[in-house]
Amino acid sequence: MSIFIKLGWYFKQEWKIYLVGVFGLILTALLAIIPPRIIGVLVDAIHNGKLNASHLMILLIVLTAVAFAQYGSRYMWRTAIWGEAAKLEKVLRNRLFWHYTQMDQAFFQRYRTGDLMAHATNDLSAIQRVAGGGILQFADSMITGGTTLIAMVSLIDWRLTIIAVIPFPLLAVMARYMGAKIHIAFRESQAAFSRLNNKAEESITGIKVIKGLGQQKEDMADFDQQVAQTININRRVNRLDSLFDPMTTMIISLSYVITIVYGGYLVTTGQITIGSLVSFVSYLAMMIWPMFAVGMLFNTLERGNASYDRVMDLLQQRSGVIDDPNGVDQTPRGGIDYDVKQFNYPGDRRPALRDVQFKVSAGKTLGLVGKVGSGKSTILRLILRQFDNYEGSIKFGGIDIRHYKMDALIPAIGYVPQDTFLFSDSIRENIRFARPQATQEQVEQAAEKSDLYNQIKGMPDGYDTAVGEEGISLSGGQRQRLAIARALLINPELLILDDALSAVDAETETQILANLRAERQGKTTIIAAHRLSSVMNADEILVIDDGQIVERGNHEELMKLGGWYQEMFERQELATSVKGGRKNG
Numbered sequence: 207m208s209i210f211i212k213l214g215w216y217f218k219q220e221w222k223i224y225l226v227g228v229f230g231l232i233l234t235a236l237l238a239i240i241p242p243r244i245i246g247v248l249v250d251a252i253h254n255g256k257l258n259a260s261h262l263m264i265l266l267i268v269l270t271a272v273a274f275a276q277y278g279s280r281y282m283w284r285t286a287i288w289g290e291a292a293k294l295e296k297v298l299r300n301r302l303f304w305h306y307t308q309m310d311q312a313f314f315q316r317y318r319t320g321d322l323m324a325h326a327t328n329d330l331s332a333i334q335r336v337a338g339g340g341i342l343q344f345a346d347s348m349i350t351g352g353t354t355l356i357a358m359v360s361l362i363d364w365r366l367t368i369i370a371v372i373p374f375p376l377l378a379v380m381a382r383y384m385g386a387k388i389h390i391a392f393r394e395s396q397a398a399f400s401r402l403n404n405k406a407e408e409s410i411t412g413i414k415v416i417k418g419l420g421q422q423k424e425d426m427a428d429f430d431q432q433v434a435q436t437i438n439i440n441r442r443v444n445r446l447d448s449l450f451d452p453m454t455t456m457i458i459s460l461s462y463v464i465t466i467v468y469g470g471y472l473v474t475t476g477q478i479t480i481g482s483l484v485s486f487v488s489y490l491a492m493m494i495w496p497m498f499a500v501g502m503l504f505n506t507l508e509r510g511n512a513s514y515d516r517v518m519d520l521l522q523q524r525s526g527v528i529d530d531p532n533g534v535d536q537t538p539r540g541g542i543d544y545d546v547k548q549f550n551y552p553g554d555r556r557p558a559l560r561d562v563q564f565k566v567s568a569g570k571t572l573g574l575v576g577k578v579g580s581g582k583s584t585i586l587r588l589i590l591r592q593f594d595n596y597e598g599s600i601k602f603g604g605i606d607i608r609h610y611k612m613d614a615l616i617p618a619i620g621y622v623p624q625d626t627f628l629f630s631d632s633i634r635e636n637i638r639f640a641r642p643q644a645t646q647e648q649v650e651q652a653a654e655k656s657d658l659y660n661q662i663k664g665m666p667d668g669y670d671t672a673v674g675e676e677g678i679s680l681s682g683g684q685r686q687r688l689a690i691a692r693a694l695l696i697n698p699e700l701l702i703l704d705d706a707l708s709a710v711d712a713e714t715e716t717q718i719l720a721n722l723r724a725e726r727q728g729k730t731t732i733i734a735a736h737r738l739s740s741v742m743n744a745d746e747i748l749v750i751d752d753g754q755i756v757e758r759g760n761h762e763e764l765m766k767l768g769g770w771y772q773e774m775f776e777r778q779e780l781a782t783s784v785k786g787g788r789k790n791g
């Protein structure tokens with residue numbers, strides 16, 4: 207029952223519609239009392255030989271009228287209660303989705319996609335069932351069960367009623383005992399579903415790698431094992447259900463036996479009429495559904511409770527990155543002043559960054575280079591406020607980035623990762639994703655500057671060509687260029703390219719960089735790259751190693767220094783036979 211208290215906020219908010227629903231249920235229950243009594247009266251009239259045509263006519267008209275009235279009252283409660291349940295699911299789904307969008311990277315590292323999806327589907331359905339089926343079962347067991355009992359006592363015989371309901375409390379005892387078990391089993395079953403979702407998501411996303419490395423068999427075996435585990439847990443839930451449900455029929459059958467024996471005695475001794483016994487048996491049949499409802503209610507509530515706890519656990523997770531509601535609302539303008547003394551990834555004792563200090567004035571370009579895993583992306587992630595837990599400060603336009611509102615800061619940054627995400631939509635919509643109101647001309651200009659223009663023209667439907675899961679596949683280089691076009695379209699104050707040109711050839715890279723330089727006069731750019739030709743024209747280049755700056759300067763200075771940069775540059779130049787050095791860059 208605690209789930210009703212937990213969902214109290216919703217019932218309070220929507221009490222008016224629930225009141226209409228419950229009123230409809232009461233009306234339905236009251237109307238349901240009439241037909242069995244009419245049948246009893248009819249039986250008595252036949253038994254006493256007093257039935258005449260006009261009497262029969264009246265009874266039949268009443269029966270028909272009751273049927274119509276029940277139709278109306280049922281419609282009333284159904285629309286009210288089921289409608290409210292669907293609305294609750296929507297409210298919770300929005301809240302959950304909003305919560306996901308507010309969370310930081312650490313959260314998405316802790317919870318895997320499959321798990322988050324299971325919460326947003328299975329768990330929300332279980333909660334929805336509480337607000338719909340649960341309320342209905344509760345009202346049904348109380349209202350229909352209650353009014354039928356009252357009808358049995360007041361219209362037939364109180365002694366017969368008491369004796370007939372003797373087996374009923376057994377159900378309550380059973381329900382209480384089973385409820386606790388079902389709660390635990392269902393929580394486990396939902397957790398198993400989450401794990402299975404994760405596994406499926408991981409296998410589908412990683413299918414190319416799995417196949418490429420010939421690991422299909424191992425992956426299938428692993429999946430099979432997860433499925434078997436989930437089935438086992440669900441079997442346990444079903445076993446508990448199967449133990450419980452037949453109890454209801456058994457208890458009702460017991461009641462029938464008692465009723466026939468004692469009711470027969472009351473009829474033969476003349477204490478009640480035969481018609482009353484017929485009515486009573488009909489009422490007893492009407493108790494079957496409320497009895498089932500009690501059983502199902504415990505089930506629904508326990509499942510809803512387990513799911514509600516899972517969803518609330520998730521909603522209570524706080525992001526490490528707090529968006530200051532009173533933060534600066536204006537778009538940041540100006541350079542970057544980066545001063546991070548230390549940063550550790552959550553739960554990692556080893557610092558990922560140490561003493562990283564640099565300034566990029568407005569309009570300048572900074573290059574970040576270094577070995578794989580040296581910390582280049584980490585430096586950028588902090589500017590994007592994916593993590594806030596560092597010592598030091600990062601200023602954008604002279605103000606600490608933590609003092610801006612997220613809605614002001616993030617749109618000022620155009621971030622292009624190595625591998626971008628394409629939505630299942632047209633090329634046009636993918637390019638203008640961050641600026642949906644952009645005109646075709648603006649989209650084309652952005653495509654031109656990212657050297658994608660001619661390729662799009664050659665595609666079957668031009669800018670309307672669908673890409674992503676339901677469209678054509680773009681090459682790695684095309685995806686990267688599309689991502690650059692996307693970022694250029696918003697013309698951000700700060701453009702970050704995180705190894706975003708790795709899949710394009712050297713010539714295209716040179717072209718795109720030259721376009722960027724011409725385009726981004728007065729705006730700041732940071733380029734992290736493995737290929738040094740991407741950064742050789744930057745105003746300052748930082749060489750990162752193990753989270754620290756080990757060399758810094760412009761291209762000429764670094765070449766003179768004779769360190770990692772110079773060695774790497776010569777090696778890469780040799781490998782790609784890039785000639786002409788800086789003038790091409």
Ligand SMILES: Nc1ncnc2c1ncn2[C@@H]1O[C@H](COP(=O)(O)OP(=O)(O)OP(=O)(O)O)[C@@H](O)[C@H]1O
Binds near residue numbers: 315552
């Ligand atoms: N989310 C994370 N949680 C914990 N450690 C991380 C996380 N991301 C990166 N790291 C660690 O931080 C270090 C720096 O990684 P980072 O991605 O910044 O390197 P990088 O220089 O950008 O590498 P690459 O050139 O391969 O992109 C690595 O040791 C990496 O293992």
